[in-house]
Amino acid sequence: MKVYGAYTNRVLRLNLTDKSYVIEELPEEWKTNYIGARGFNMIRLLEEVDPNCDPLGPENKLMLGVSPASGTNMPGQRFNASAKSPLTGILGDSNAGGHWGTELKYAGYDQVILEGASKTPVYIFINNNKIEFRDASHLWKKDPKTVHNAIRKELDDLFVQVLCTGIGADNGVRFAGLFSNIVRANGRTGMGTVMSSKNVKAVAVRGKSSVKPYDFERYDNLIKGLIQKVRTHDEFDMRTMLGTTHLVHSLNSTGQLNTKNNQTGYFEFAENVSGERLALEFNVKNKGCFGCVIPCNRYFVVRDGEYKGLNAEGPEFESLAGFTSRILNGNLEAALKCIDLCTEYGIDTISTSSAISFAMECYDRGLINNETTQGLDLAWGNMDAVVKLVHQIGRKEKFGAVLADGILESVKRLGKETEPYAMHGKGLDVFLGEPRGIKAYGLGNAVASRGADHVRADPFFETLGDPQRGIEKFGMAEAADRLSFKGKGKVVKHYEALCVMADSLNLCKNTMVSMETLDFDDIAEIYNALTGFDMTGETIMKVGERVTNVERIFNMLCGVRKEDDTLAKRFLEEPLPEECGPSAGSVLELEPMLDEYYKERGWDIETGAPTRDKLEELGLGKHMHRLEEVGLKFE
Amino acid sequence: MRMRIRINYEKCTGCRACEAACSAKHYKKYSPELSRIRIVKFEDKGTDIPIACKQCIEAPCVNNCPVKALYKDDETMATILKENECIGCGVCVEVCPFSAAALDENGVAMICDLCGGSPECAKVCPVNAIEVQNIEKTVEKKRIKTAEKHSDRILKKWKII
Numbered sequence: 001m002k003v004y005g006a007y008t009n010r011v012l013r014l015n016l017t018d019k020s021y022v023i024e025e026l027p028e029e030w031k032t033n034y035i036g037a038r039g040f041n042m043i044r045l046l047e048e049v050d051p052n053c054d055p056l057g058p059e060n061k062l063m064l065g066v067s068p069a070s071g072t073n074m075p076g077q078r079f080n081a082s083a084k085s086p087l088t089g090i091l092g093d094s095n096a097g098g099h100w101g102t103e104l105k106y107a108g109y110d111q112v113i114l115e116g117a118s119k120t121p122v123y124i125f126i127n128n129n130k131i132e133f134r135d136a137s138h139l140w141k142k143d144p145k146t147v148h149n150a151i152r153k154e155l156d157d158l159f160v161q162v163l164c165t166g167i168g169a170d171n172g173v174r175f176a177g178l179f180s181n182i183v184r185a186n187g188r189t190g191m192g193t194v195m196s197s198k199n200v201k202a203v204a205v206r207g208k209s210s211v212k213p214y215d216f217e218r219y220d221n222l223i224k225g226l227i228q229k230v231r232t233h234d235e236f237d238m239r240t241m242l243g244t245t246h247l248v249h250s251l252n253s254t255g256q257l258n259t260k261n262n263q264t265g266y267f268e269f270a271e272n273v274s275g276e277r278l279a280l281e282f283n284v285k286n287k288g289c290f291g292c293v294i295p296c297n298r299y300f301v302v303r304d305g306e307y308k309g310l311n312a313e314g315p316e317f318e319s320l321a322g323f324t325s326r327i328l329n330g331n332l333e334a335a336l337k338c339i340d341l342c343t344e345y346g347i348d349t350i351s352t353s354s355a356i357s358f359a360m361e362c363y364d365r366g367l368i369n370n371e372t373t374q375g376l377d378l379a380w381g382n383m384d385a386v387v388k389l390v391h392q393i394g395r396k397e398k399f400g401a402v403l404a405d406g407i408l409e410s411v412k413r414l415g416k417e418t419e420p421y422a423m424h425g426k427g428l429d430v431f432l433g434e435p436r437g438i439k440a441y442g443l444g445n446a447v448a449s450r451g452a453d454h455v456r457a458d459p460f461f462e463t464l465g466d467p468q469r470g471i472e473k474f475g476m477a478e479a480a481d482r483l484s485f486k487g488k489g490k491v492v493k494h495y496e497a498l499c500v501m502a503d504s505l506n507l508c509k510n511t512m513v514s515m516e517t518l519d520f521d522d523i524a525e526i527y528n529a530l531t532g533f534d535m536t537g538e539t540i541m542k543v544g545e546r547v548t549n550v551e552r553i554f555n556m557l558c559g560v561r562k563e564d565d566t567l568a569k570r571f572l573e574e575p576l577p578e579e580c581g582p583s584a585g586s587v588l589e590l591e592p593m594l595d596e597y598y599k600e601r602g603w604d605i606e607t608g609a610p611t612r613d614k615l616e617e618l619g620l621g622k623h624m625h626r627l628e629e630v631g632l633k634f635e
Numbered sequence: 636m637r638m639r640i641r642i643n644y645e646k647c648t649g650c651r652a653c654e655a656a657c658s659a660k661h662y663k664k665y666s667p668e669l670s671r672i673r674i675v676k677f678e679d680k681g682t683d684i685p686i687a688c689k690q691c692i693e694a695p696c697v698n699n700c701p702v703k704a705l706y707k708d709d710e711t712m713a714t715i716l717k718e719n720e721c722i723g724c725g726v727c728v729e730v731c732p733f734s735a736a737a738l739d740e741n742g743v744a745m746i747c748d749l750c751g752g753s754p755e756c757a758k759v760c761p762v763n764a765i766e767v768q769n770i771e772k773t774v775e776k777k778r779i780k781t782a783e784k785h786s787d788r789i790l791k792k793w794k795i796i
Contacts, residue, residue, distance in 0.1 A: 072665045073655040073759075099651070099676075106666065145679050158675065182678050210658065210666030210740075220659055227759065240761070286762055287681075288650030293761040295648040299681045313681060 005214030005531035006068040007031065012109045012131070014124060016198050017058060017116030019133045026110055032533055032543075033619065036067030038093060038503035039547045040111050041082035045091060046550050046623065051557035055086035055190075056172075056197035058117035064104065064163075064203065065112075067506040068530045071105035071211035073223050075230060076292040076508030079104065080186075086197070087174045087190040087351070087406045088427035088451045090558045091551055094177065094191050095503055097289030098184030103161035106207025118199035123164070125155065126205045136201035141170045143344040144179035151204050164202035165192040166346015171396040172196075173404045175351035179343065183313045184289075187348040189428065189450050190406075214532035222526050227293050229517050236294060239510065240286065243296030244317035245275025247433070248325070255580025256437030256482075258430070259325040260380065261357035262423050262570055265434040265580040269330030273320065277332060287313050294511055300336065307333045315339045315349070321432035322353030327360060328380035338383075338390050345394025354429030355403040355410060356389055361421040368414055373399045425452025425567045426560065435571045437583035438463060440488045440495075443593040446567050447492065449551035459495040460514040462488075483582075485589040489596030497544025504547065545601075546618045549610050552603075553623050557630055562608030565594060607632060637712040637770045639690040640672075640747065640754055646764035649676045649683030653756035653765055660755045662739075669739055671747040672756045672765070685765060687756070688735040688747035690714060696727035696736055696746060705746065713749040 011024045026040075034043050041063040053059040062083045070077050079101025085092025104112065107126050114124075121136040134154075139147050147164040161180060169176030169192035176192035177185045186192070195203075213219035230236065238246060251257040252270035259267040271277065282302060288295030302310040315336070323335035342349045356378075362368045363378035370377070376385045376399055392400025403410050408427045411419050423430045428451025435442030444457030461473070462482045470480030470487065474494070479487030495513065501523050502509045512518050518526075521537035528535055566572070571588045578584050598605045602614035612634040615621050624634055654670035662669045672687040694714055697705040704720035705727065707713070723742035737745045747754075749767075757765045790796045 073652065073659055075652065106668075149679055181676075208666075208668045210662070210664040210669060212664040216659075216663045231761070285646060285681075286648040287683075288648035288652075288761070290650060291652045291655050292648070292650040293652055293759065295650055295761055297648075311681060 005533075006072065006211050007036075007531060008105065008108045008110050010109050011111045011113065012126065013113045013115065014131070015116050016114060016118040016122070016133075016200060019118070019122075021131050031531065032535060032539070033546060035501070035504040035527065035543055036069075036110065037065040037078075037080045037506045038082070038095070038500060039543065040504075041065045041080050041093065042091070042547055042550045042554070044111070044113070045082055045084070046554045049084055051084070051554060053084060055084045055089065055092070055194060058115075058198070060084050060194060060197070062114040062191065062194050062198065063111060064114075066101045066105045066110060067504060068110075068527070069505045069507065071102050072213060072530070073220065073227075073291055074505075074507060075223075075227060075294070076288070076511055077102050077290040078503075078506040078508065080503060080506070081178050081191040083191060083194040084558070085189040085191075085450070086193045090426060090555045090560055091450055092189035092191055092194065093450050094186035094188040095506070096178070096180060096184045096186040097292075097508065098161075098181040099290050100161040100163045100180035100184070100205065101506060102290040103205045103207050105211060106209050107205050108207065108209050112203070114195065114198055114200060114203075117197065121199050121201055123151065123202040123204060124200065125160075126203065126207075128206065128208055139164075139201045141167050142201075143167055144182050144346055145344070147202055148182050151202060155204065155206075157206060160204050160206045162202055162204045164346075165196045166344060166394075168345040168347040168394045168396070168404075169193050169196035170201075171394070171404075173345070173347050173393060173396055174406045174409075175348040176346050177348050179346055181313075183343050185343070185346075185348070188350065188453065190348075192346055213530045215529045219526065219529035222529055226517060226522075230294050230511055230515070233294075233515055233517070235515055239294055239296050239515075241279055242275040243298060244510065245278055245315070245320055247275070247317040248321055249274045249276060251433055251437075252325070253581075254437065255576060255583035256434040257325050258321060258432040258434055260328050261326065261361040261421060262430070262434065262568070263361070264577050265437050265583050266577075267325035267328070270325060272330045273324035273332045273335060275317070275320070278320070282332075282336075289508065292508070296510060302333055302336060305333055307337050310336060310340060312336075312340050312343065318432050319349035319353075322349050323386070326353050326357045326432060327386060329383055329386070330381065331383055334383040334387070338386060341387070341390045341394070345390070347394055350431060351406065351429045352390060352393055354407060354423060355393065356386055358407060358410065358418075358422055359389070359399075359403060362414060362418045365421070367418050367421075372402075372414070420569055423568045423570070426564050428452045430567065434576065434580075434583070435567060436576050436586045436588050437580065438482045439485050439588060439593070440482070440491045442567070442571060442588040443488050443590065443597060444492050444496070446590055446594065447565050447597060449548065449555060452567060455509055456499055457492045457495045458499055458509050458513050459491050461495065461516070462491060483586055485593050487596075488593050489598075489600045492597055493600045496548055497541050500544040500547040501540060504543070542618070546620070548601075549614065549618055549620055552610055553620065553627060556609055556627055556632065559630075562606070565608060566590060611635075636710070638749060638752070639768050639770060640687050640749070640757060641766045641768035642685050642687055643764045643766070644682075644684055646762045647674065647683040647685050648762055648764070649674055650761070652759045652761070653685070656755040656759040660750055661745075669745070671735070671737070671745050673737075686734055687765070688714065688731075689733050690747070690749070691732075695730040695732065696744075699726050699730045701726060704744070708748075711749055711752050713752075714746050715748050716744055716746055718743055
């Protein structure tokens with residue numbers, strides 16, 4: 001007899017071209033090799049999506065994946081959306097919290113695949129076993145709140161969970177996301193743009209079934225133990241009050257806050273726009289993803305001034321710093337307005353704020369002028385212009401249209417001389433920390449499989465600065481020193497595997513990775529109780545490694561090579577200025593870190609490709625010939 | 636001890652950990668549809684409203700059950716269902732003034748039984764939006780608070796405070 005445990009064992013494959021669907025079984029060997037969600041999406045991407053396809057063509061596929069833990073009492077559940085990215089041309093993958101993924105699990109699916117493209121706008125209604133393709137022409141180019149309310153009303157069901165695109169995706173903005181619970185975003189790498197290219201406005205889900213772990217008692221007790229660990233954690237109160245917004249103050253105080261398009265790590269007006277100020281003056285309550293016992297999101301209300309009446313869920317740190325320190329804006333309310341506009345347009349706050357800070361630096365340096373910007377005065381911190389530019393990007397009009405296809409296209413359009421000011425890796429805009437002040441994050445960004453990104457590795461460990469733990473975990477004190485480049489190859493490899501597991505079980509990285517509440521052995525125990533398999537910490541860690549290698553293969557088939565494992569030159573060459581205090585003078589010593597990383601990974605130091613031995617060890621040998629076809633050689 | 640679940644509607648984060656915990660306790664699996672406490676989320680307004688049993692003394696569900704499948708526990712005064720006797724008629728759902736009764740996947744009534752005195756929903760709630768209230772204790776505390784006001788008034792008159 002097959003052991004399913006908490007897997008539904010069902011995959012829903014939707015064909016938009018002819019509005020048909022099939023329900024397939026999950027390949028048995030995927031379970032222990034890829035676990036779920038990100039793992040499933042990545043192997044399907046490699047096996048089914050042509051790396052040379054047009055990301056916005058019907059041959060691209062959008063995968064929505066959940067995990068065996070989805071729908072249980074696991075705190076803070078998420079889901080992954082993946083496809084070839086229209087922003088970067090390599091793999092696209094983005095995960096979000098909220099309640100949509102959990103509902104999909106209750107509807108009885110582990111993964112949904114969207115294939116082909118519809119001729120007219122539709123939305124899909126997954127009502128347990130019943131699948132409907134419904135007209136969405138009246139919802140096209142509408143914002144997430146309008147779409148969400150309209151679909152719930154139309155289906156006469158307040159408990160339907162709606163995942164939809166905003167206005168930007170339907171206008172072809174290449175960094176548009178998917179939105180559920182109105183504000184929860186699969187923000188990065190343009191997954192909304194992909195869904196919109198298929199003429200799909202939304203996937204609405206209602207699920208009424210239940211999730212039963214293989215060994216209920218054991219699983220329930222393990223998670224109750226985890227919940228207890230979270231609630232008694234030193235950071236519980238701080239994270240509940242501030243969420244990730246605590247980072248504005250804490251990164252700034254040590255010179256590591258992305259400020260003025262990464263020209264510095266220190267923002268003079270950080271305290272005006274800090275999470276602490278947001279909490280004390282604007283927040284009214286906490287909000288949580290499904291099952292969350294440390295609800296880091298907050299609901300805010302602006303009670304007076306120009307933006308009186310503005311209210312929404314959020315923001316988290318990246319959005320907040322994106323529209324404050326990154327563009328030199330000390331007006332918190334104006335930042336909240338821009339973030340709200342990004343939700344309305346359904347566009348990624350990191351890429352949007354990066355596009356604006358890039359344009360501001362080019363303007364400041366005289367590389368572009370009022371004529372280029374079509375009259376916008378892009379002086380640092382000019383929020384009237386920023387608000388206008390967010391509208392323009394979302395509508396893909398005027399100067400906004402120049403920026404709406406992503407940072408690489410912007411550079412092409414504005415001229416080679418603007419390139420040094422494009423803060424990205426592999427075409428994805430960097431985060432709001434400062435890679436020169438947290439070097440494992442720097443390396444993590446350079447090698448991240450979806451382009452420069454901080455949550456592919458999320459080595460929060462190095463910021464704790466505990467040399468003893470550096471020795472215990474990675475064999476050297478420097479591994480725990482954020483300003484040292486030594487040992488960071490090991491650190492990044494370790495945390496990349498942990499992040500794969502978080503994304504594949506759809507757990508919250510704040511809770512699991514940053515707060516270090518689960519290690520590989522704990523994950524194996526939880527997984528076994530869920531599914532009835534017999535994994536160990538070791539084999540779980542191998543899953544992490546396997547998924548990263550699958551991602552590497554897909555990216556190399558898309559044309560990624562060793563020289564792409566880098567970041568904007570500024571990070572490698574310009575030392576952080578004096579005002580950055582303890583981080584002053586620091587640059588990112590990428591080369592030695594990369595060598596160490598490739599070595600740890602068992603990748604060829606010359607080509608950056610996985611070696612034959614590594615591929616065979618991971619059971620990925622069958623993909624080697626595809627790498628050979630694109631010119632990579634194996635001994 | 637007479638107890639009930641007390642809700643702070645403004646605090647609820649809408650995480651629904653209570654729904655998972657409730658269904659796990661009663662059905663040994665996870666499903667909001669099998670939870671006796673439900674959160675209604677008004678996404679566009681930001682409010683999340685838990686709907687839960689108030690443990691009425693003169694409980695309409697108990698009084699109206701045509702087969703007397705519901706009764707009040709002597710100690711906690713919780714509403715308890717004799718599962719085998721429930722006919723799934725749904726009268727309890729109709730008469731509950733707090734919309735807190737429902738039927739499960741087999742058509743059997745689902746009414747909060749306070750988990751035998753230690754409700755799982757209150758235990759898991761991260762912001763204490765759900766709390767167990769000891770009714771006698773609440774009455775006593777309120778009584779003392781009111782008495783203190785009178786006492787202070789007298790002490791002020793006597794110029795002691």
